[in-house]
Amino acid sequence: MRWKRRKKARPGRFPGLELCDLCAATFPEQRAVRGYVADSSSVHPVNDWFDGLRLLTACGPEHLESLRAEYKRRPFVDEELWAAKMTRALTSGPPVLTLEQLACRTGLHVPQIRRAVAWRNARPRYDA
Numbered sequence: 001m002r003w004k005r006r007k008k009a010r011p012g013r014f015p016g017l018e019l020c021d022l023c024a025a026t027f028p029e030q031r032a033v034r035g036y037v038a039d040s041s042s043v044h045p046v047n048d049w050f051d052g053l054r055l056l057t058a059c060g061p062e063h064l065e066s067l068r069a070e071y072k073r074r075p076f077v078d079e080e081l082w083a084a085k086m087t088r089a090l091t092s093g094p095p096v097l098t099l100e101q102l103a104c105r106t107g108l109h110v111p112q113i114r115r116a117v118a119w120r121n122a123r124p125r126y127d128a
């Protein structure tokens with residue numbers, strides 16, 4: 001018996017339809033062209049194997065290539081990735097009470113956590 005992965009419906013989307021990340025065109029999901037790019041702002045909600053990778057969806061190969069080129073110009077900042085891992089750990093699962101617990105939950109070393117905090121503190125906040 002073959003085991004098939006169940007697809008999860010993405011909230012806010014119409015079932016069976018996809019959206020191009022470049023031009024916002026909608027099209028049937030089986031026509032989607034997809035690819036991963038390196039992106040230090042992206043962490044997977046539950047699987048840290050995909051941290052630092054962003055899955056792109058495009059309406060065709062030309063738009064996927066344009067998106068790839070755009071992400072190639074974006075710098076990959078380790079501190080940004082570590083900060084994103086910390087945010088995931090702090091906003092899901094049991095509460096994190098100590099720096100050591102945060103290190104354990106993120107797989108980061110304490111000096112990396114300190115650098116990520118300094119990096120985050122040096123950036124303007126848009127959520128206030």
Ligand SMILES: [Zn+2]
Nearest residue numbers: 020023059063
């Ligand atoms: Zn497109």
